[in-house]
Amino acid sequence: MLVKQLEARVRPQPGAAVIDLHGDIDTFAEAALNDAFAEASQGHPSAIVLNFRDVEYINSTGIALIVGLLARARQSGRRMVVFGLNDHYAEIFRITRLAEFMSVFPDEASALADVVSSAPQQM
């Protein structure tokens, strides 16, 4: 068994900030997640997109951290969008109802297309 300390890297995209997650989302992931969220928020994107393609383990503490990020995004008027969840964690997002508050997509292209199509029109 290899426990992977979370690495979170921010990648700006049109209208969004993508946070690429690599590793496990558990009690040890708090600092990396919070730092990445703060960095992602600096550019005032309309949406923050979480990339779970390289995440193999999320425990209940990780779920709590994600809930915390979602709460912060909502407070600042930003959407949260996710992609790349495996089938098991997609089910957990449904069971916890996170999927009702975060748009879930299978891949980055569909996630970012939704961000662009949902962005407020600038006059």
Place this chain on the structure above:
Amino acid sequence: MMAMHTSNPTSFPAGGSRGQTEGDWQVLAEFSIPSQPGNERLASDQVATSIQALDLPVQRAERLKTAVAEATMNAMEHGNHYRPELPVWIRLLVSATALAVQITDQGGGQSIPEPEAPDLEAKLAGRQTPRGWGLFLIEKMVDEMHVVTDQAHHTVELILYLKGADHAGQTT
């Protein structure tokens, strides 16, 4: 992270509703892990290895791993207070129709308050702590969950049916 130990079965507490063997239950595996953050992964991975011969569908095996990890985390944190010298014992039992996983800590004799059901809207509004998902996930991931407490130990027993109705994973 400290390694787990495959302990002498006679040193395992008798906890759970099935004891060492009862009826047609057979012990599939038993081991212990030190109570340290992160060690729940050892437990869930060892359970996954131990049940390979049962050839469970991938989805059910993943649900069981999650339930075992969460129950082990609770045992380490709330039962053993993350004291590494206090092990969590894990025993797997199998019958013709079901798999039982018993997770035992040394937090017996204490009353365990009924946890508040997680309310996502309340959490997002700051009216409830973001935490508190562990027991909820356990109940959603397995077919049955039983809790047995005596003066010395606290055991959570997870039941997964091997055949027939799949109650685990239902959202209602």
